[in-house]
Amino acid sequence: QVQLVESGGGLVQAGGSLRLSCIASGRTFSFATMRWFRQAPGKERESVAAITWSGDSIYSLDSVKGRFTISRDNVKNTVYLQMNNLKPEDTAVYYCNYHPGGYWGKGTLVTVSS
DSSP: OOEEEEEOOEEEETTOOEEEEEEEESSOOTTOEEEEEEEOTTSOOEEEEEEOTTOOEEEOOGGGTTTEEEEEETTTTEEEEEEOSOOGGGOEEEEEEEETTTEEOOOEEEEEEO
């Protein structure tokens, strides 16, 4: 079993920044691929970014490229999502995902006001 706890969400004005964190426990973190997803109200959950065990990152959404940065600290068992120049359309619950196994955190809410 893997436990994931996200934090760092909140209310921010458009153009602001937030850094989300996700702490993993219960299984080896170093070799997992970690992902961030988000789910906006009334919409399906979508992949935002992923980072491999070696630090290679992939951004699934063109709309976040150049604004969001995914990173990880294998000593702290933590994955981060730095979000800059936030837009109202970034408003969503952001979830952390651990692969393999498909483990999910409970999410952290990000609200961007215009």
